[in-house]
Amino acid sequence: MTKKEIALRAVEALKAEYPDAKCSLDYLTPLQLLIATRLSAQCTDARVNMVTPALFERFPDAQSFAAATAEEVAPYIQSCGLYKTKSRDIVAMAQMIVEEFGGEVPDNMDDLTKLPGVGRKTANLICGDVYGKPAVVVDTHCIRITTKLGLHKETDQRKIENALRKLLPPEESNDFCHRIVLHGRAVCTARNPQCARCCMNSFCRTGVKELKA
Numbered sequence: 001m002t003k004k005e006i007a008l009r010a011v012e013a014l015k016a017e018y019p020d021a022k023c024s025l026d027y028l029t030p031l032q033l034l035i036a037t038r039l040s041a042q043c044t045d046a047r048v049n050m051v052t053p054a055l056f057e058r059f060p061d062a063q064s065f066a067a068a069t070a071e072e073v074a075p076y077i078q079s080c081g082l083y084k085t086k087s088r089d090i091v092a093m094a095q096m097i098v099e100e101f102g103g104e105v106p107d108n109m110d111d112l113t114k115l116p117g118v119g120r121k122t123a124n125l126i127c128g129d130v131y132g133k134p135a136v137v138v139d140t141h142c143i144r145i146t147t148k149l150g151l152h153k154e155t156d157q158r159k160i161e162n163a164l165r166k167l168l169p170p171e172e173s174n175d176f177c178h179r180i181v182l183h184g185r186a187v188c189t190a191r192n193p194q195c196a197r198c199c200m201n202s203f204c205r206t207g208v209k210e211l212k213a
Contacts, residue, residue, distance in 0.1 A: 001203060005150050007167035009203050010149055014179035020176035023129050026052065030105035030130045031062055031097070034115075035090055037122045043080045044176045051077055062103045065094030074097045089117030120158060127173035136161045136168065137177040141184030148188065150205035160213075 001009075015021075024045040027033040030050065037050045055076040059065045065073070070087035077083045077090075093115040097103060105126060106112050111121035121137055126158075128135030136142075138157045141163075146152060152163040168176055187194050201207035 004202055006149055006205075007151055007164075008169070010151075010200055011168065011172050013199045014176065014183060015172075018179040018182045021178040023125065024181070025049065028056075029061075030126065031065075031094075031136055032056055033130060034093070034105055034118070034122065035065075035126055035128055038093070038117050039077055039080045039086055042082060047080060051080060062094045062097045062105075065091060066098045068094075079189050086117070092116040094117065096120070096141055105130070108134075120161065124161070124177075128150060128177075134165075134170035135177070136164045136176045137174070138164070138188070139181065141181045141188075142177055143212075144178050144190060145188050146183055148193075148204055148206035149200065 023033070025033060025036040025040060025050045027036055035055075036048050036052055039052070055073070058076060059068060059073070068091055070084070070091050072089040074083050074089055079084055080086065096115055097105060101111065106115075107127065107130070108128060109120070109123050112118055112126055113120060121139060124137045125137040127133040127136065138161045143155075143157070143160060146160065146164060151167055152160055154160045154163055165173065183199075184190075187198050195201050195204075195207040195210040198204065198207055201211060
């Protein structure tokens with residue numbers, strides 16, 4: 001079976017297993033998703049969802065964040081970890097959004113990755129979930145599971161993204177990445193992958209080997 005065939009089967013298997021593919025971060029606006037994603041670094045989405053309601057009530061838009069100081073933002077996000085760095089990034093990204101992008105979150109990779117604290121993973125999430133563009137969000141679940149499937153042998157996130165873009169149907173790529181996260185949390189966990197109950201065990205190269213052992 002080719003990598004392309006495995007990728008297509010994975011898309012369909014995960015679609016059947018997790019029909020409701022969506023981001024697990026709560027947000028109402030593009031800016032809120034951008035900030036929530038920055039907060040989620042080395043922090044659970046559940047924790048982020050606990051702190052963002054008060055944060056977004058206090059700072060409802062880019063202008064209010066841009067006018068704030070990092071010290072004013074910090075108390076709202078302290079439980080998310082690395083809060084001093086994240087506070088600085090949030091204020092700085094809001095200032096750039098106001099000053100260079102008219103208060104609107106950019107809709108393309110080049111402009112998004114100019115924002116402080118925003119890498120390709122976050123930029124892909126914004127492009128896919130907010131603007132409906134083909135996107136490949138490469139997080140730890142995606143890296144682990146696509147490697148097990150045999151879709152690539154890369155370790156660099158940019159190379160993994162490029163490899164998956166060649167294999168996944170563009171219209172499916174964003175939802176595929178959301179479903180990979182759900183699968184990584186529920187079945188193919190890092191510490192205890194449950195190959196016997198995996199919806200992809202008939203074609204996952206690692207799963208097939210494990211079940212034969």
